[in-house]
Amino acid sequence: MATTMITTLDRSSRAAARGLSDISIRNLFIIPTVLFLIVFNIFPLIYSLGYSFTDFRASTNAPANFVGLQNYRDLLNDPYVWSNFAITAKYVIISVAGQLLVGFGVAMLLNRDIPLKGLLTTLLLLPMMLSMAVVGLFWKLLYDPSFGIINYALGLGTFEWLADPKMALYAVALTDIWMWSPFVMLLSLAGLSAVPKHLYEAAAIDRAGPFYTFFRITLPLVAPILMIAVIFRTMEAFKTFDLAYILTSQPTTELISIRLYKMAFQEWQTGRSCALAYIVLIMVLAITNIYVKYLNKVKER
Amino acid sequence: MAAVRTSTEIGFNRAAVVAVLVVTIIFLAPIYWIASTAFKPRNLATTIPPTIVFQPEISPFVKLFTKRSQLRTPPTPEEYAAAPWWERVVFDGGEKIVRDGKGEVQWSGYPNRFMNSLIIAITSTVLAVGMGTFTAYGFSRFKVKGEADLLFFILSTRMLPPVVVAIPMFLMYRAVGLNDSHIGLIILYTAFNLSFSVWLMKGFMDEIPKEYEEAALVDGYTRMEAFFKIVLPEAATGIAATAVFCFITAWNEYAFALIMTNRRAQTAPPFIPSQVGSGLPDWTVIAAGTFLFLLPVAIFTFLLRNHLLRGMSFGAIRK
Incomplete structure (x- = not known):
C-alpha cells in the first residue's frame, strides 16, 4: 500500500510529508459550512433585527425611521396578534395530541408479528414524506361539502369543514394529524422494539395484567422517545404555514406564521413584521434548545 | 413463550x-x-357517490401540459380526424389546445415549473450534501472547541421558521437582484439542508471505525487521501440517504418558493395551488400535476425505508 503514496514533499517536515495537517483539514472542512450558515442565516437575522426598530415599509422608497421599541410595544399590546398566538397554541395542542394518540396507537398495533409488516409500515409512513402544500391542496377536494369523499364516507351530508369558521382549524389539524401521525408512529416503533423482551416475560410470569404491563413497563420505557416526537412536532406545528394557508383563509385559522406572512408581504409593514419575526424566533429557539437537550439525552442511552 | x-x-x-x-x-x-x-374524465371527478370504478384516461395529463381554451363551436369531422390522438382527447372534453401563429402547441406553465423544481432541488442537494459530508467528518474525527455549541448553532439554523428568514432574505435578494432566480432559491435550500446534512452525516461518520483511516495513515496515506479513498466509499450509503432526504425537503418546500419566486424560477409547490382560481377547478388536471409531483417522493420513500427513522430524527435515533 505504501507504494501508492504520491508525495514529493520534504520528508524532514512530517506535516508537509503527510499533506495538510489535521488542524488545517479540520478548519478546511468545518469553517466554510459555518461561514455559509452565518452569511445566509445569521446575517439576514441581524439585518432584520435592525429593521425591527424602524417603521420601514419595503413597498415604498421612503427611508426607514428609527422608532426604538415601538414595534415590539405595539405588537405585544395588539389583541389581534395575541389572538393569532392563541389560535396557534390551540392548533398545536389539537394537532400534536392527535398525532400522539394516533401515532402511538398504530405503533402499538404494529408492534407484533404481522404478515407484510415492513411493507405496511412503509405505506403508513408515506403521508409525512409528501409536500404539505401540494397534498394539502388536494384535501380541499376531500373536504368539499358537496362532492368530497370525507363527507360521503362518514355520511355527513353537506357538512362544512373549511367554510365554517369554527370547524376550519380542526379540519386543518385533522389533515396535519393525517400527515404527521406516521412520524410519531415511526419513533414509537423504535421505542417499542427497544423494550427488552425479558421484562414482558417476567411480567407474564408474575401474572401482571395488560394495563399494569402497559403503564409500568411499556410507557415508561418509550416515554423519552415519545417526548422527542412531541417536542419536534410541537416546534413544527408552531411554525405551520403551508397547510393552513392553502386550505382556508378564515380569520379563525390565522396562525402566527400566516399573520407574519401577511404583515410582511401583503401589508408591507416590514419593520413591524421583523419585530414579530423576532418574537416568534425567540420562542422557536427556546423549543429547539429543549429538543436538542432531549436528543442528546436519548443518544447517550 | x-x-x-x-x-x-x-x-x-x-x-x-x-x-x-x-x-x-x-x-x-x-x-x-x-x-x-389523475386518470378520470373530468365529469367523473366530482360525482356523488364518488366514482371508484371507471375507464382510466390519459386526458388529464395532456391537459396538464398544454394551454387550452373553451371550444366555441365543436370541431368539424375533418378537423377532428386530422388531429393527433392527444388533441382529440382535449376536443372530447369540450376544449381545444392553444396554438401560436405557426401552429406550434403552446405549453402550460407546468413543465417549466417541474423543471425548475428539479434543477433547484438537485443543485441544492449536491451542495448541501457535499459541504455537509466534509463538515461532518471534521466534527466526527477532530477535537473542535465548543463542539456542542457549534452543532446546536448549526441545527438551530434549520429550525428557524421559513417566513422569519424570508423577510430579510427577500429584502437582500431584492437589493442584489436575486429575487425570482434559480440561484436565490438554491442558496436558501442549501443553507436549509446543510444543517440537516451535517447532523445526519455526523452519525454515519461516527459509525465508520477510526481504525480504517489509522491503518491507511500508517501505510503512508495523507489524511486527505484516507478521507477520499477510505472514508467516502464507506460512507456511500449514508451519503445517498442524506441526499435523498435533502432532495425531498427541497422538492417539497413551499414558503420560501412562494415568497421568493413568482414566474421565472417558480417551483411546482407554489404553482400547483395557484391553478385553483375562482370558479370550478378541473380537479383531474390538478390531480395529474400532483400525481407527477408526488411520484418521485413516493419512490424515494420506498428506497429510503430503512433510513427513515434516522433521517427524521436527525441521526439521533438508529435502529
Whole structure:
C-alpha cells in the first residue's frame, strides 16, 4: 500500500510529508459550512433585527425611521396578534395530541408479528414524506361539502369543514394529524422494539395484567422517545404555514406564521413584521434548545 | 413463550392485524384518491357517490401540459380526424389546445415549473450534501472547541421558521437582484439542508471505525487521501440517504418558493395551488400535476425505508 503514496514533499517536515495537517483539514472542512450558515442565516437575522426598530415599509422608497421599541410595544399590546398566538397554541395542542394518540396507537398495533409488516409500515409512513402544500391542496377536494369523499364516507351530508369558521382549524389539524401521525408512529416503533423482551416475560410470569404491563413497563420505557416526537412536532406545528394557508383563509385559522406572512408581504409593514419575526424566533429557539437537550439525552442511552 | 399463547391472545392479535389493515386503508385513501382522480374524465371527478370504478384516461395529463381554451363551436369531422390522438382527447372534453401563429402547441406553465423544481432541488442537494459530508467528518474525527455549541448553532439554523428568514432574505435578494432566480432559491435550500446534512452525516461518520483511516495513515496515506479513498466509499450509503432526504425537503418546500419566486424560477409547490382560481377547478388536471409531483417522493420513500427513522430524527435515533 505504501507504494501508492504520491508525495514529493520534504520528508524532514512530517506535516508537509503527510499533506495538510489535521488542524488545517479540520478548519478546511468545518469553517466554510459555518461561514455559509452565518452569511445566509445569521446575517439576514441581524439585518432584520435592525429593521425591527424602524417603521420601514419595503413597498415604498421612503427611508426607514428609527422608532426604538415601538414595534415590539405595539405588537405585544395588539389583541389581534395575541389572538393569532392563541389560535396557534390551540392548533398545536389539537394537532400534536392527535398525532400522539394516533401515532402511538398504530405503533402499538404494529408492534407484533404481522404478515407484510415492513411493507405496511412503509405505506403508513408515506403521508409525512409528501409536500404539505401540494397534498394539502388536494384535501380541499376531500373536504368539499358537496362532492368530497370525507363527507360521503362518514355520511355527513353537506357538512362544512373549511367554510365554517369554527370547524376550519380542526379540519386543518385533522389533515396535519393525517400527515404527521406516521412520524410519531415511526419513533414509537423504535421505542417499542427497544423494550427488552425479558421484562414482558417476567411480567407474564408474575401474572401482571395488560394495563399494569402497559403503564409500568411499556410507557415508561418509550416515554423519552415519545417526548422527542412531541417536542419536534410541537416546534413544527408552531411554525405551520403551508397547510393552513392553502386550505382556508378564515380569520379563525390565522396562525402566527400566516399573520407574519401577511404583515410582511401583503401589508408591507416590514419593520413591524421583523419585530414579530423576532418574537416568534425567540420562542422557536427556546423549543429547539429543549429538543436538542432531549436528543442528546436519548443518544447517550 | 410459545407455550403460553392463550386463545384470547391469538384473538387479540387477529383483531390487531385487522385494525392495522383498516388504518392503512384510511391513511392511503387520500393518496389513492389523488392517483385515481389523475386518470378520470373530468365529469367523473366530482360525482356523488364518488366514482371508484371507471375507464382510466390519459386526458388529464395532456391537459396538464398544454394551454387550452373553451371550444366555441365543436370541431368539424375533418378537423377532428386530422388531429393527433392527444388533441382529440382535449376536443372530447369540450376544449381545444392553444396554438401560436405557426401552429406550434403552446405549453402550460407546468413543465417549466417541474423543471425548475428539479434543477433547484438537485443543485441544492449536491451542495448541501457535499459541504455537509466534509463538515461532518471534521466534527466526527477532530477535537473542535465548543463542539456542542457549534452543532446546536448549526441545527438551530434549520429550525428557524421559513417566513422569519424570508423577510430579510427577500429584502437582500431584492437589493442584489436575486429575487425570482434559480440561484436565490438554491442558496436558501442549501443553507436549509446543510444543517440537516451535517447532523445526519455526523452519525454515519461516527459509525465508520477510526481504525480504517489509522491503518491507511500508517501505510503512508495523507489524511486527505484516507478521507477520499477510505472514508467516502464507506460512507456511500449514508451519503445517498442524506441526499435523498435533502432532495425531498427541497422538492417539497413551499414558503420560501412562494415568497421568493413568482414566474421565472417558480417551483411546482407554489404553482400547483395557484391553478385553483375562482370558479370550478378541473380537479383531474390538478390531480395529474400532483400525481407527477408526488411520484418521485413516493419512490424515494420506498428506497429510503430503512433510513427513515434516522433521517427524521436527525441521526439521533438508529435502529
